[in-house]
Structure formats: structure tokens, C-alpha cells
Amino acid sequence: MNLIDNTPSALTGVNDSLLSEIADRLGEFAQTGQSASIDLRSLPMSDADREDLKERLGHGEVMVKLDVAGLSEIWETSFAGVWWIRHFGGDDQIAAEEINIVSVPDILHAHQADARAAASRLSKIIQEERHHG
Amino acid sequence: MAEPKTLGQMLEARGISRRAFLKYTSYLASSMALGSVAAKAMAENLASARRQSVIWLSFQECTGCTESFTRSVSPTLEELIFDFISLDYHHTLQAASGEAAEEARHIAMRENKGKYVVVVDGSIPTKLDGAYSTIAGISNLQMLEETVKDAAAVIAVGTCAAYGGIPAAAPNPTGAVGVDQLVTDKAIINIPGCPPIPEAMTGTISYILSFGKLPELDHLKRPIAYFGDNIHDRCYRRPFYERGLFAKSFDDEGARKGWCLYEVGCKGPITYNACATLKWNGGISFPIQSGHGCLGCSEPNFWDKGGFYKPLPAPIRDIGKVAAGAAVAGAAAGVVSAAVGRAKKKSAMKEGKS
Amino acid sequence: MTDLLDFARGPALQFSLAVFVFGVVWRLVSLLFMPRLKDKSVKRSGAKPALIAAVAEFFRRMLPKPEFAKRTRFTTINGWVFHVGLTIIILAFAPHVLFFKSLTGLTWPALPNIVIFAVGGVTVVSLILALSHRLSSPVLKLISTLDDYVTWIVTITPVLTGLAAASHVGLRYETLLAIHILSICALFVWFPFGKLMHGFLVFLTRGEMGAQLNRRGIEL
Ligand code: SF4
Ligand code: SF4
Numbered sequence: 001m002n003l004i005d006n007t008p009s010a011l012t013g014v015n016d017s018l019l020s021e022i023a024d025r026l027g028e029f030a031q032t033g034q035s036a037s038i039d040l041r042s043l044p045m046s047d048a049d050r051e052d053l054k055e056r057l058g059h060g061e062v063m064v065k066l067d068v069a070g071l072s073e074i075w076e077t078s079f080a081g082v083w084w085i086r087h088f089g090g091d092d093q094i095a096a097e098e099i100n101i102v103s104v105p106d107i108l109h110a111h112q113a114d115a116r117a118a119a120s121r122l123s124k125i126i127q128e129e130r131h132h133g
Numbered sequence: 134m135a136e137p138k139t140l141g142q143m144l145e146a147r148g149i150s151r152r153a154f155l156k157y158t159s160y161l162a163s164s165m166a167l168g169s170v171a172a173k174a175m176a177e178n179l180a181s182a183r184r185q186s187v188i189w190l191s192f193q194e195c196t197g198c199t200e201s202f203t204r205s206v207s208p209t210l211e212e213l214i215f216d217f218i219s220l221d222y223h224h225t226l227q228a229a230s231g232e233a234a235e236e237a238r239h240i241a242m243r244e245n246k247g248k249y250v251v252v253v254d255g256s257i258p259t260k261l262d263g264a265y266s267t268i269a270g271i272s273n274l275q276m277l278e279e280t281v282k283d284a285a286a287v288i289a290v291g292t293c294a295a296y297g298g299i300p301a302a303a304p305n306p307t308g309a310v311g312v313d314q315l316v317t318d319k320a321i322i323n324i325p326g327c328p329p330i331p332e333a334m335t336g337t338i339s340y341i342l343s344f345g346k347l348p349e350l351d352h353l354k355r356p357i358a359y360f361g362d363n364i365h366d367r368c369y370r371r372p373f374y375e376r377g378l379f380a381k382s383f384d385d386e387g388a389r390k391g392w393c394l395y396e397v398g399c400k401g402p403i404t405y406n407a408c409a410t411l412k413w414n415g416g417i418s419f420p421i422q423s424g425h426g427c428l429g430c431s432e433p434n435f436w437d438k439g440g441f442y443k444p445l446p447a448p449i450r451d452i453g454k455v456a457a458g459a460a461v462a463g464a465a466a467g468v469v470s471a472a473v474g475r476a477k478k479k480s481a482m483k484e485g486k487s
Numbered sequence: 488m489t490d491l492l493d494f495a496r497g498p499a500l501q502f503s504l505a506v507f508v509f510g511v512v513w514r515l516v517s518l519l520f521m522p523r524l525k526d527k528s529v530k531r532s533g534a535k536p537a538l539i540a541a542v543a544e545f546f547r548r549m550l551p552k553p554e555f556a557k558r559t560r561f562t563t564i565n566g567w568v569f570h571v572g573l574t575i576i577i578l579a580f581a582p583h584v585l586f587f588k589s590l591t592g593l594t595w596p597a598l599p600n601i602v603i604f605a606v607g608g609v610t611v612v613s614l615i616l617a618l619s620h621r622l623s624s625p626v627l628k629l630i631s632t633l634d635d636y637v638t639w640i641v642t643i644t645p646v647l648t649g650l651a652a653a654s655h656v657g658l659r660y661e662t663l664l665a666i667h668i669l670s671i672c673a674l675f676v677w678f679p680f681g682k683l684m685h686g687f688l689v690f691l692t693r694g695e696m697g698a699q700l701n702r703r704g705i706e707l
Contacts, residue, residue, distance in 0.1 A: 037169035042410060044369065069153040069210045087156050090209035093415030096160040098169060106173055107159070111151035113141055113180065363660060377581050377599045396585060403492065403661040434493065445664070446582040447589035448500040449493065455501055459509040466509070467516025478522045 014045055015053050022057075022082060025101045029081055035102035041094075057082065064108065070095075074105055140217055141180030149216070154180050157213045161339050164332040164411055165348075165358035178343035179217065185342050186245040187252055188238055188280055189223035192273040193266050193300045193309055194255025198291035199225055201328035202335070211415075214335040217342055221249070224268065235269050242283055250341070251284040253277065253312050256293040256300045260308030277315060286320040286347065287312055290334055292430055295323035295354075302436035313354060320347055323354040327430035330407055333359040353433065355405070364401035364427050367409035370394065388424060398442035399426030406431040492661045495668035503672035510679025511687060518691065531704035544697020545690065561620065565613050572610030576603060576646065580653075600653065607650045614643045638682040644670040 018038070025036040040050070058078035066072035071088045083105050089095030110118075141151070154176040162172035191199065203226070220226065221241035222234065229237055241249060255273075258265035263272030271279075281287055289312040292298035300309035313321045324333050337356050340348045348356040365371065373379070373393040380387035380394055393399070401409075404427050408419040421427055426442075429435040439449030534540070551559045577583055581597035588594040618639055621627050648670045652663035678684060685692075 039163045039166065039168065041163050041416070042166050044367065044410075046369075066152065066156075068150065068156050069213060072156060085159075087160060087210070089160065089211050089415055091415055093417065095210055095415065096156075096163045098159070098163065100169065106169075107152050107155050113145065114150045114152070117145045363655075365660070366655065375600045377597050379581065395581070403664070433490065438493065439496065444582075444585045444589070446586040447496075448504075448586075449496045450498065450501040452501060452504055452590060455505045456508045459505040459507075460512045463509040463512030464516050466513040467518075468520060470513070470517040471520030471522075474517070475520075475522045 011048050011052060012046055014043060014049055018053065019056065022099060026079060026082055029101045038099040040097040040099065057084065139181045140184060143184065144216055151180060157210055160210055161336045164336050175343040179339065182342050185218045186221050186241050186249040187218045188221055188241055188249055189252045190276060190280060191225060192253065192255030192257050194291065194293055196225060197328040198254040201331050214338065218338060242280065246283045248285050251280055251287045253287060253289050253294040254291045256297045256309035256311060257315060258307035258309050265307040281316050281319055284319060287316055288322045288324060290324045290329055292325040292327045295325040296433035299436055321354055322347060322350065322356065325355065325431040326406060330411055332411055333407060359407045360405045360431060362405065362407060362410060364404045364406060364409050368401055368421055370421060394421060394426040396444050397426055398444055400429030401427040402445060404429040404432055491665040495665040499669055499672045503675035507675040507678055514679055514684060515687060526702060528703065530702050534701050534704060537698040540701035541694030541697045545693040548693055565616055569610050569613040569617065572606050572613060575606045576610060579603065607646060611646055634681045637677060641674040641677045645674055
């Protein structure tokens with residue numbers, strides 16, 4: 001345990017401007033379909049700020065867990081189109097964290113190349129089963 | 134060996150999906166403040182890139198930089214870099230040794246002529262023709278010259294390779310210098326730090342791989358994405374600095390309250406690095422957060438700036454003795470000019486009398 | 488490899504402080520040992536002891552005589568403003584306190600940066616007013632010498648560069664800090680040989696004047 005806790009733990013007030021930024025981008029997305037992302041890791045946020053933002057945005061209808069080179073969590077906040085994306089790296093540390101304003105975050109789409117690989121794998125399996133059967 | 138396959142195809146065979154690419158590049162793009170559009174482009178480019186041949190030369194160093202580079206233990210996101218590059222020579226990490234190791238270096242140089250990247254950690258001693266440090270019977274100086282000749286680019290990782298670092302600290306007995314003082318006709322990127330932040334190394338290499346060009350560099354050849362920020366400007370203790378609240382020692386009230394470390398020698402105001410934003414060990418903490426001032430390790434000459442605990446406004450040379458000497462000399466000069474004045478007056482008075 | 492800041496914090500400071508100490512001591516010692524005409528007049532009755540007269544004169548001259556007060560109001564107030572301003576900046580800014588501590592071992596509390604910024608701004612304006620007054624008054628302009636202008640420049644430059652360095656505007660901080668320190672080095676070097684020397688001499692000149700006037704029974 002730390003004897004001295006130097007972690008910045010107080011609310012810095014960054015969330016107020018962050019929320020209005022999100023609102024602006026969401027408005028734009030609703031009108032024009034222009035997606036946007038806000039990188040949370042590069043902002044001078046304290047842990048308390050992060051919790052506070054999470055609470056204020058809330059949870060919506062979608063919650064996804066990904067098992068891709070470590071864990072990732074994605075959820076739609078209580079505001080449709082506003083997604084919270086959290087990637088974990090080694091030692092379960094947060095490696096990247098961002099807000100996406102988009103209909104579906106990119107990483108959830110199956111990539112053409114992955115689909116191609118999957119298709120050939122699947123047909124191979126079927127062939128083999130026929131062979132054995 | 135030249136890889137015929139793209140990284141995408143290669144990793145696909147191992148069950149690593151494009152999602153992993155995207156996650157990896159999201160993480161790097163965030164560390165470089167590039168945004169998610171760039172992350173997507175990076176992922177696509179990376180998937181269609183070939184595996185990059187890397188020759189890693191370790192000279193006068195402590196292996197701290199390699200440690201930092203290979204820091205994570207479990208197979209994770211951060212380790213994907215080792216799938217993207219082919220570390221064809223690294224005398225600390227490779228299994229082969231002696232002749233076989235040198236052979237591997239020569240093969241890689243031949244087969245990837247003009248395309249391989251040379252990573253250097255450690256400074257290069259230049260005195261006595263480089264005799265202070267040799268590997269397999271040849272001096273670091275020679276090995277650098279020989280290996281860099283057909284390289285596409287050179288990345289100097291760590292302050293030693295970038296500027297000479299600790300081996301070059303006064304009086305620099307081995308005549309240690311950094312890579313860019315010796316190599317003048319190649320693209321060089323410096324990723325200083327003692328050690329450098331792992332993301333700065335992997336991020337820069339991945340950037341080159343996916344965009345096929347060097348990232349934007351500052352006047353000290355450092356990638357701006359990682360070295361564009363001043364520690365002091367990004368430091369969470371800054372409000373204390375502005376209010377004049379300073380820790381006076383490492384165990385006083387101020388230190389306990391997390392006040393600014395300027396008075397105990399913090400070099401944050403003259404240091405450019407990503408410590409205050411990316412932090413260390415996957416974002417856990419960084420020196421200032423742990424209660425110690427910044428040493429300025431990503432700056433040239435950080436070892437010789439008058440001491441780690443000497444505050445920035447303090448002169449770095451001894452003033453007391455020189456000032457005392459000057460005072461004595463000044464007093465002597467004063468007495469002399471007064472005596473000259475008296476003599477002049479006397480003779481003037483005599484003249485006036487006669 | 489040494490950069491500008493290392494040069495400023497190292498050889499430049501060392502050299503300029505040596506020149507400063509040498510110059511100040513030289514001028515003071517030669518003044519004190521200067522041959523003086525003995526005042527052969529008889530001391531007036533009722534004259535105060537010389538030391539008291541000297542100290543009294545020093546303070547008396549801090550404010551103008553009432554009959555001149557109106558005419559000299561600007562010079563008096565403005566003079567006070569930048570003298571007090573400079574003193575606060577020099578002595579109460581945290582990095583400066585550290586500078587003195589490193590030289591003398593003595594330390595004292597500092598003021599928050601925001602206060603120093605405000606005082607710095609006022610001081611700059613006041614110094615600029617002083618120069619424009621000098622340039623716009625025909626008499627003052629006539630009696631001004633190169634010394635006056637150099638003194639003005641070496642005084643205002645550290646304030647300006649200091650404000651820039653502390654607020655990180657313009658160049659990179661390490662460059663600004665180096666320039667700031669170098670501008671102070673220039674001030675140190677100029678100090679003993681120009682008008683700035685009044686910082687020391689004012690005590691001697693006013694005191695001497697007070698003692699002499701007092702001896703002759705002149706009441707001001
Ligand atoms: S701790 Fe260092 S970097 Fe942080 S505000 Fe103080 S001087 Fe600046
Ligand atoms: S805080 Fe300063 S000394 Fe420490 S690692 Fe970062 S740049 Fe180097």
C-alpha cells in the first residue's frame with residue numbers, strides 16, 4: 001500500500017467542457033452523419049474525473065466484451081451514438097480509452113479480410129467432415 | 134529473409150485478426166495523439182506492410198533500453214510489435230552467439246540491403262580508435278559504420294545513443310558520442326530517455342512501418358508526437374507551482390501534500406517527454422507522481438546540469454570562490470586608484486603653492 | 488555539447504557576478520579612500536551629530552518638498568512605482584528566492600506567481616513611462632547621456648524576458664530562461680560602471696550631503 005497517495009484525485013472541472021464537446025459532436029453526427037472520436041487518455045483527467053464522466057454518460061442498450069490481444073470493453077452510453085471504448089493491454093492496464101460518436105464503432109465490424117479467412121476455414125472444415133463422413 | 138507475405142496474411146495464419154491490428158493502432162495513435170481516423174489508416178497500412186527487418190546494435194549501454202522495450206511479460210497488445218518486426222540481430226536477445234550471431238547480421242544486411250532499419254542503444258566511444266568497446270573483435274565505431282551503410286534509417290534509442298548520455302558525462306573518458314555525431318548521411322530518429330518510454334519506441338517503429346515515412350521530428354531529431362510536450366506544462370503539480378507551494382525536502386509537509394518539486398531540483402520545465410501524459414508501466418505513474426523531481430533524462434547533457442537536486446535558477450558553477458576573489462581584487466584596485474588620486478592631489482597642491 | 492541554458496547558468500553567470508562584485512567593491516573602496524578636503528569651517532551650534540544628519544537626509548529625499556510636489560508629482564510617483572515593483576519582483580518571485588538561496592544560503596517566503604505577474608506588468612509600464620518622460624521633456628532629454636539609455640535597457644530587458652519565461656510565451660522555455668539569465672548577466676556587468684551604481688552610492692551621496700549641510704547649519 002502507498003503511504004503517500006499523490007494521485008490527483010480531485011475533480012478538475014474538465015468534464016464540463018468535455019460534455020459540451022460531446023454534445024456538439026453528437027449534434028453534428030445526428031445531422032450530417034459525421035463521426036468523431038475523443039481520446040480520453042491524452043486529456044489531463046484525474047481518476048475522479050473519469051468516474052464522474054462515466055456516471056454522467058451512463059449505460060445504454062449495448063455492452064460488448066472483446067477478446068482481442070487482451071480484453072476490451074465497449075458500451076453505448078445512455079446517449080445513442082455515443083460509445084465508450086476501453087482497451088486493456090498487459091497487466092490489465094488501460095491501454096487506450098476513447099469516446100466514439102458513430103453508429104457502430106469500427107472495431108465491432110468484421111473486417112473483409114477476417115471474413116475471407118473465416119470463409120476458407122469454414123469450407124475446409126466442411127470438406128474435411130464430408131471426407132470423414 | 135525477405136518476407137513474401139504481408140503482415141496481415143502472416144498474422145491471419147496465426148489467428149490474429151484485423152481487430153487486433155485496429156486495437157493496436159488505436160493504442161498507438163492515442164499515444165501519438167493522432168486520432169481514430171489515423172488509427173484506422175494505420176491498421177490498414179500495417180496489415181499490408183511487410184515484416185520489417187531490424188538490426189539492433191548495443192554499444193556502451195546498460196541494457197535498460199532493451200528492458201524497457203521488452204517490458205511486458207504476458208502476450209499482450211504491446212507485444213504485437215515483435216510480430217511486426219523481424220529482429221534479425223540483437224546480441225542480448227538472440228539465441229545465437231559469436232560467429233553465428235555476426236553471420237546473422239551479415240545475412241540480414243545482404244538480404245534487406247537498403248531496406249533494413251538499424252536500432253542503436255548505447256553510445257559509441259571514439260577515443261583510441263574505439264578500442265573501449267568491441268564486439269566480436271570489431272569496435273563499435275566500425276560496426277556502426279559498416280551496418281548503417283545500407284540501412285534505410287537509423288533509430289537511436291536511449292539518451293546514450295542519441296546524445297552520448299551517461300558515458301559522455303564529464304570528463305567523458307572514452308570520448309563517447311551519440312549516433313548523429315557520427316552518421317551524417319542517413320535518416321536518424323532519436324528516441325531519448327533513460328530509458329525511453331516503451332510506447333515511444335514501438336510507436337515510432339510502427340509509424341514508419343505503416344506510413345513508410347519518418348514521423349515529424351523536432352530540432353533534436355525526436356518525434357514530436359512523444360517529445361513535443363514540456364513535462365512542466367503537462368504536470369498535474371503545476372497548480373502548486375503557480376501558487377508558490379513547494380516541497381522543500383523529500384519528507385516535509387509539502388512533499389506529503391504533493392506540492393511542486395521545483396525547489397528540490399525538478400527539471401520538468403526544461404524537459405520534453407511524454408512521462409506526464411503517457412506515464413510509465415502502462416500508465417501507472419511517473420517519477421513526479423511518485424514524489425521525485427524530473428531528472429531531464431530525455432535532454433542532451435542531463436547528467437551535467439549541475440546536479441539533480443539543484444533547483445533550476447541556481448548557477449551551475451561555483452560562484453562563492455570567484456566572487457570572493459573578485460571582491461579582494463576590487464578592494465585592491467580601489468585602494469590603488471585612491472592612492473593615485475591622493476598622489477595627484479598632492480602634486481597639484483604643490484604646484485599651486487610654488 | 489552545451490546548450491545556451493548551460494552556458495547562461497554556468498560561465499556567463501560566474502563571469503558576470505565576478506565583474507559585478509569586482510566593480511562594486513572597486514568603486515566603493517576608491518570612493519571611501521578618496522582624498523577629501525577638510526572642512527575648515529566651524530561647526531554650527533545646534534548641529535546634529537553627523538551620522539544622524541546623514542540618515543535623516545537619506546529619508547528626507549525620498550519625498551519632494553511640498554512646493555515642488557505638484558511639478559514633480561509624475562517623476563516621484565513613477566519612480567516609486569518601478570523601484571518598489573523591481574524590488575518585489577527581484578526578492579519575492581519563488582525562482583529568484585532560490586537563486587539568492589543558492590548564493591547566500593538565506594531564504595524567505597515568496598509570493599504567488601499571479602501577484603508577481605501583476606507587479607511585473609505595472610513595472611514594465613512604469614519603466615516605459617519613465618523613458619517617454621525622459622524623451623519628451625526637452626531639459627531631461629538634453630542632459631541624458633548614453634549611460635541613461637543603456638541603464639534603461641539593461642533594466643527593462645530582464646523584466647520583459649522574465650515575464651516571457653515565466654508565462655512560456657514566444658520561444659521554448661529553456662531558451663527563454665537562458666535569455667533571461669543572460670540579460671541579468673548584462674545587468675550585472677553594467678551595474679558598477681553605470682547609473683545603476685546609485686543602488687549603492689545613494690546611501691553615500693545623500694548621507695554625505697546631509698552631514699555637510701547640517702554642519703553648515705542649512706535647514707532644508
Ligand atoms: S513538479 Fe516539476 S514539472 Fe511539476 S510543476 Fe513542479 S517544477 Fe513543474
Ligand atoms: S520524468 Fe524526467 S527524468 Fe524521469 S524518465 Fe521522465 S524525462 Fe526522464
